[in-house]
Amino acid sequence: NAGVMQNPRHLVRRRGQEARLRCSPMKGHSHVYWYRQLPEEGLKFMVYLQKENIIDESGMPKERFSAEFPKEGPSILRIQQVVRGDSAAYFCASSPGQGMYTEAFFGQGTRLTVV
Amino acid sequence: ILNVEQSPQSLHVQEGDSTNFTCSFPSSNFYALHWYRWETAKSPEALFVMTLNGDEKKKGRISATLNTKEGYSYLYIKGSQPEDSATYLCASTGNQFYFGTGTSLTVIP
Numbered sequence: 001n002a003g004v005m006q007n008p009r010h011l012v013r014r015r016g017q018e019a020r021l022r023c024s025p026m027k028g029h030s031h032v033y034w035y036r037q038l039p040e041e042g043l044k045f046m047v048y049l050q051k052e053n054i055i056d057e058s059g060m061p062k063e064r065f066s067a068e069f070p071k072e073g074p075s076i077l078r079i080q081q082v083v084r085g086d087s088a089a090y091f092c093a094s095s096p097g098q099g100m101y102t103e104a105f106f107g108q109g110t111r112l113t114v115v
Numbered sequence: 116i117l118n119v120e121q122s123p124q125s126l127h128v129q130e131g132d133s134t135n136f137t138c139s140f141p142s143s144n145f146y147a148l149h150w151y152r153w154e155t156a157k158s159p160e161a162l163f164v165m166t167l168n169g170d171e172k173k174k175g176r177i178s179a180t181l182n183t184k185e186g187y188s189y190l191y192i193k194g195s196q197p198e199d200s201a202t203y204l205c206a207s208t209g210n211q212f213y214f215g216t217g218t219s220l221t222v223i224p
Contacts, residue, residue, distance in 0.1 A: 042216030101147050103161035
């Protein structure tokens with residue numbers, strides 16, 4: 001059973017371009033969480049999704065950021081018109097049920113560098 | 116949003132020493148407390164999930180306790196080894212996981 005897969009592992013974008021980060025959850029997991037780790041900071045919650053639904057996006061910046069988890073295929077975190085401040089490591093995690101009592105399994109992250 | 120705090124931020128211990136660190140979380144609307152171990156260049160790995168006041172979990176030399184009434188959990192490492200060097204994260208769960216900023220442990224051989 002493959003773990004949570006994130007790709008790409010490293011992504012370089014110029015200011016103003018779009019960044020697309022993909023997360024394939026573990027088999028059988030229908031809950032996905034996205035976190036951002038800025039330099040010298042911990043994991044900051046961004047968004048929590050179930051298949052085809054956004055459950056909690058309270059951590060998402062209001063502009064330029066969006067996330068989806070379609071019925072088929074990976075979850076996508078999209079950042080439009082990237083700026084230098086978007087440079088960070090983005091982690092996704094998945095769980096089989098709502099995360100309260102079940103552990104989440106993390107991917108290895110996508111390191112986004114905006115130049 | 117739940118405010119989860121961890122202390123200390125970083126810790127250096129000698130090989131063989133025992134150590135512990137703290138996770139504080141809001142005691143209201145508590146569901147579960149998770150501990151994760153995060154090694155450099157890897158992804159966080161779950162250590163424990165605890166739900167009940169007074170819970171104590173153990174995995175090898177690592178153990179954790181939970182006090183939901185006062186809102187804290189301790190993680191203990193007995194006889195630290197260099198391979199224990201990592202960042203230890205705790206998370207309190209409501210609708211999703213609210214993580215602390217972690218305690219970075221370095222075990223010096």
